[in-house]
Amino acid sequence: MSEAAYNKGFPVSWEQMHRDARALAWRLLEKGPYKGIVAITRGGLVPAAIIARELDIRLIDTVCVRSYSDKSRGDIEWLKDVEGDGEGMLIIDDLVDTGKTAKAVREKLPKAHFATVYAKPLGREVVDSFVTEVSQDTWIYFPWDMELSVNAPISERAR
Template sequence: MSLPEKAFPVSWDQFHRDARALAWRVANVSKEWKAIVCITRGGLVPAAVISRELGIRVIETVSVASYHDYENQGDIYVLKEISPELLEAEGEGILIIDDLTDTGKTAGLVRAMMPKAHFATVYAKPKGMPLVDTFITEVSQDTWIYFPWDMGFTYQKPIAENHKG
């Protein structure tokens, strides 16, 4: 398995700060969100933080599988649909949350289900950016984000050692 050239490790503290920052941004969009639809699994953690910060009690999930390994994003599959009552009015007043938009394939699929919803992600890569309304941090397309729930505590080589020829 070849890993991406650039790595962006995110600690629990940093992710929590970024998710709270996303809550601040979407709080300025609407004061009365009807519900959150989080894209599982990555959207679960930021949805929990945002629901707490904004007092949103209704949290729904849509389960979409797309990453089949660390190198290739295969076909996308909807494993769990959004409840029909939240799909009414094309998602108006609904906040869609995910950790990241990468290629935009997952975002495009969920956006098509709820075209009037507000789509927010913590991180965004250039290919997926046009599909989301709000995000906190832009990351280059060739960077792999290592989320805290995917990592253990290990030594990290200095950046300079990775660029020695």
């Protein structure tokens, strides 16, 4: 999907990310226990930290995969992998979009439970658990991608 295909924006605040990651932890609690977490960098790092705290998981590793450049997708590039088949592990990411990255990680760790905070229709079947579904044409603006700024009143912008 090209940048032009994203018709909607969905800004996520730090507070909302925290609430949604905790909601995911509640869902995961009954499916555990887990030996550890594998966070998909970079987006999975923040929700993984929250979920690790909530589920009292101390073993945290990462897979480092690159598939995005700004809002355009590219080929999967593995920067860091993990050992094993994922047995007893929990894979955490912020979002499953088309499922391309998720499928690649799932192939490497087929026995892990895969959870994301947000899911889009094309990727949701790849993950085992998620909290919120958003439409495929929505770009999610995560709190680590935004900064506060002053906005002009609506009346001034409409001129």
